[in-house]
Amino acid sequence: METFLKVESLRKSFKNTEVLKGISFEVKKGEIMAILGPNGAGKSTTIRNIMGIMYPDGGTIMFENQTDIPRNRIGYLPEERGLYKNVKVMDILLYLAELKDYPAKKAKERALTYLKKFGLEGKENSSVEELSKGMGQKVQFIASILHEPEFLILDEPFSGLDPVSQELFKQEIRDLAAKGTAILLSSHQMNLVEEMCDRLFLIHRGQKVIYGTMDNVKKEYANFKCTIRGTNKLADLQGLPEVQRVEQTDDTSILYLTKDVKVASWLRHLPEQLDINELSIDRISLHEIFIDIATDKNLLKEEVVSHA
Incomplete structure (x- = not known):
């Protein structure tokens, strides 16, 4: 598979604290790549550097061998949801699609299709503040994929969703990957990551801890x-x-x-x-691997018998 995003030796500090310590990874077209780590590991800083929200102190971020951020080709679902509450659903979707230079007629057709798919048919004229939290999350997810992005960043996409909605999101994410979209997914729900992702990059204290395909990680650590x-x-x-x-x-x-x-x-x-x-x-599950690393237990590599 072709590489869409390549991050090399990325470094970022805030005052005297080095948050990213030379991390490197890549995301290929048509794959779902997980970026994982405990709170404070550097995930959000990495994503913000990729999006150009902040700039690294060192290293390179390449999009198909270009350093310019192809914003119209990127979709982003942030962890902090931020839709305009007093704006109608259709209006906000069309506005966000327009910011990506996506044709208005096509955007409206796709918006109606997605609203129906996610159980929001008839809600296009409702204001965002009238929607439940789960409905609002669906609208923001639709906004992130409406313009047919080639690269999609999903930060905690399953947070607050009921099991039925989770299944809808999972299937849509899989479908996007099958069509060639490169997907970078951050989540603390390890069971969903283990189920969906092709590869993972786990960071702790700003450094790479695990990087590889899900199968190889399971063989090595599980x-x-x-x-x-x-x-x-x-x-x-x-x-x-x-x-x-x-x-x-x-x-x-x-x-x-x-x-x-x-x-x-x-x-x-x-x-x-x-x-x-x-x-x-x-x-051992990915959840147990994550807990072991995040809490510095170092139990996965032990060669001696221990009891708890």
């Missing part, structure tokens, strides 16, 4: 874990081979296994006396 529901003694679990650590709460024990464990062979080591009502084996 070791297997075994969850056993039943009342068992820690002593019966702590000496098992290829176990890095055990977490126990009431009737549940979670065994975190070493990276190269052969699951089928490892299961034979479970003692016959174990109380097993349920047993499942899966990989």
